[in-house]
Amino acid sequence: MSIWKRDRDSDLEHELRAGRPVPRPEVTEEIADRVRPRSGFMRGLDRVPLGVAGVLSTAVVVAVIALGGASSTLDAAGNALNFQNAAKGKKDVNTAEFNQYGPRVFICINAQATVRVAGSVADFLISGGVATSGKCPTPPGKIRGDKDGDGVLDKDDNCKKFYNPGQENADGDKRGDVCDRFENDPNRT
Amino acid sequence: MSKIRRGLTHRDPLRDPAPLIRRVYAYVAYRIGDGADAEDLTGETFARAVRYRESYDASKGTPINWLIGIARRCVDESFSRPRPGSDPPDREAPGDLEFDAVERLTMSAAVSRLNDRERELIALRYGADLSARQIAERLDLSTTAVDVALHRARARLRELLKAGRDARDKPM
Numbered sequence: 001m002s003i004w005k006r007d008r009d010s011d012l013e014h015e016l017r018a019g020r021p022v023p024r025p026e027v028t029e030e031i032a033d034r035v036r037p038r039s040g041f042m043r044g045l046d047r048v049p050l051g052v053a054g055v056l057s058t059a060v061v062v063a064v065i066a067l068g069g070a071s072s073t074l075d076a077a078g079n080a081l082n083f084q085n086a087a088k089g090k091k092d093v094n095t096a097e098f099n100q101y102g103p104r105v106f107i108c109i110n111a112q113a114t115v116r117v118a119g120s121v122a123d124f125l126i127s128g129g130v131a132t133s134g135k136c137p138t139p140p141g142k143i144r145g146d147k148d149g150d151g152v153l154d155k156d157d158n159c160k161k162f163y164n165p166g167q168e169n170a171d172g173d174k175r176g177d178v179c180d181r182f183e184n185d186p187n188r189t
Numbered sequence: 190m191s192k193i194r195r196g197l198t199h200r201d202p203l204r205d206p207a208p209l210i211r212r213v214y215a216y217v218a219y220r221i222g223d224g225a226d227a228e229d230l231t232g233e234t235f236a237r238a239v240r241y242r243e244s245y246d247a248s249k250g251t252p253i254n255w256l257i258g259i260a261r262r263c264v265d266e267s268f269s270r271p272r273p274g275s276d277p278p279d280r281e282a283p284g285d286l287e288f289d290a291v292e293r294l295t296m297s298a299a300v301s302r303l304n305d306r307e308r309e310l311i312a313l314r315y316g317a318d319l320s321a322r323q324i325a326e327r328l329d330l331s332t333t334a335v336d337v338a339l340h341r342a343r344a345r346l347r348e349l350l351k352a353g354r355d356a357r358d359k360p361m
Contacts (some may be wrong), residue, residue: 009340019217020219021214021218021227021314022214027232028207028210030232031206031210032206034235035235035238036203036206047300162244164227182329
């Protein structure tokens with residue numbers, strides 16, 4: 001390509017886009033692997049379709065989880081068959097969590113691992129374990145004075161409703177990065 | 190109720206990671222240079238994204254916007270860290286490369302000679318492929334200001350490329 005062609009703005013833009021640096025394929029794959037949920041079962045739990053809950057009742061039930069004090073059955077793909085019953089359940093510990101924090105619902109597996117829901121009531125990210133029935137442990141969020149359950153008490157927490165145990169705060173203002181829209185501007189939050 | 194509705198339409202921001210990885214890498218590479226350091230920082234960006242994926246809020250922006258915010262912080266932090274002899278980019282000598290690759294190297298070299306602000310703009314626009322409007326929101330500027338600044342950055346880039354070409358073509 002001649003230098004004369006580069007003198008045109010659109011050609012330079014094209015070159016900048018077309019010639020943008022690319023990572024090595026193995027690096028892309030390695031990072032993608034770390035980002036993806038760990039197994040097919042876990043990936044299945046990535047999305048729980050509330051609207052179709054119950055429809056898949058003929059599917060193979062592989063597990064039962066305790067959620068909101070009620071039992072939910074999961075089929076092979078990880079769809080919660082009676083999830084709606086759990087979500088609208090009694091005002092027990094977990095239902096209270098759901099009502100208070102919206103996306104942050106705690107479910108439990110084997111009564112040992114507390115599992116956070118990723119992003120919303122419909123999206124699950126299971127951190128490990130095989131789902132069976134069990135009694136839920138107290139979710140971290142129930143610790144008095146620590147709404148988001150990140151181990152930092154509300155009075156000292158720079159994002160009271162967001163889980164940020166590291167309290168990252170790039171601009172040093174009163175809000176942490178995860179709840180600061182202008183995370184690099186100390187004058188705006 | 191609105192939270193439930195939001196939940197129903199929510200998507201994991203890292204659901205399709207490969208294109209996001211490429212865009213984040215291109216952004217980082219335009220900021221700090223192509224090579225191992227850029228790969229490390231891209232990895233670090235996604236490690237943080239995984240840690241905080243629950244806090245992603247689709248109403249505040251697209252997944253790439255969110256990731257670029259994390260990447261910017263990683264890059265800024267890397268600048269403030271002492272760098273004990275960082276690895277040179279994994280590239281062959283220019284003389285052994287095809288013509289296009291030489292052009293790309295020249296482009297990389299030219300981008301690396303821009304000032305921080307210009308590099309940031311070029312990286313956001315052509316590396317991360319954000320729109321001028323998205324950049325404006327991120328940098329808290331008007332869209333017009335971003336367009337003007339980008340125009341200036343491109344003009345400077347053209348000057349650098351031309352100077353590089355002139356120096357190369359000069360008879361020994």
